[in-house]
């Protein structure tokens with residue numbers, strides 16, 4: 171399975187395409203902007219480490235990553251699925267945005283598009299997300315796409331050496347192909 175192109179609402183003038191090796195410089199550059207990784211467990215975000223990560227997606231059957239790009243192909247952010255467990259019908263959603271392109275719904279629509287794609291194209295019934303308890307903007311994205319907060323994961327992941335608490339969120343498809351809940355974020359076109 172590859173990260174096939176996915177359209178986003180036309181008002182956003184953006185779309186999802188597979189992440190490519192040449193995206194490493196731009197991805198690393200915005201991750202290194204002040205504050206971007208503060209509420210995440212990102213480790214090495216040097217261009218070399220990010221290039222190696224992109225390279226690993228080609229060999230890894232358990233993860234997919236898309237580039238969120240504008241109409242000229244410029245990288246605005248990324249979105250993906252980690253820990254894809256086909257045997258259990260489950261995957262974990264992840265995303266980030268260049269701070270220059272935050273605040274207009276790109277992450278919400280990209281996350282919703284990938285969540286729906288994972289339900290529909292991959293046939294997964296559970297899409298989950300783990301989010302640092304201090305990451306208010308990411309929590310807002312998860313709640314806008316209709317994920318439900320399931321509980322706290324205490325001391326779940328080390329963030330720059332310190333064990334931190336994470337919320338577990340998920341959207342679960344039930345019965346005959348209906349994702350519950352499956353909302354539309356505002357201002358979709």
Ligand SMILES: CC(C)(COP(=O)(O)OP(=O)(O)OC[C@H]1O[C@@H](n2cnc3c(N)ncnc32)[C@H](O)[C@@H]1OP(=O)(O)O)[C@@H](O)C(=O)NCCC(=O)NCCS
Nearest residue numbers: 206265266267272273274275276277278301307308356357
């Ligand atoms: C998490 C992250 C992607 C959220 O970015 P964001 O810009 O807040 O999210 P969106 O792109 O969905 O934009 C939402 C904002 O745009 C507004 N908005 C405007 N048009 C919108 C639309 N059509 N749809 C949804 N929201 C819209 C929302 O009201 C919201 O504004 P607010 O923050 O003032 O409430 C960003 O903070 C980030 O990259 N953080 C670092 C990496 C990270 O934490 N990743 C997640 C790890 S769990």
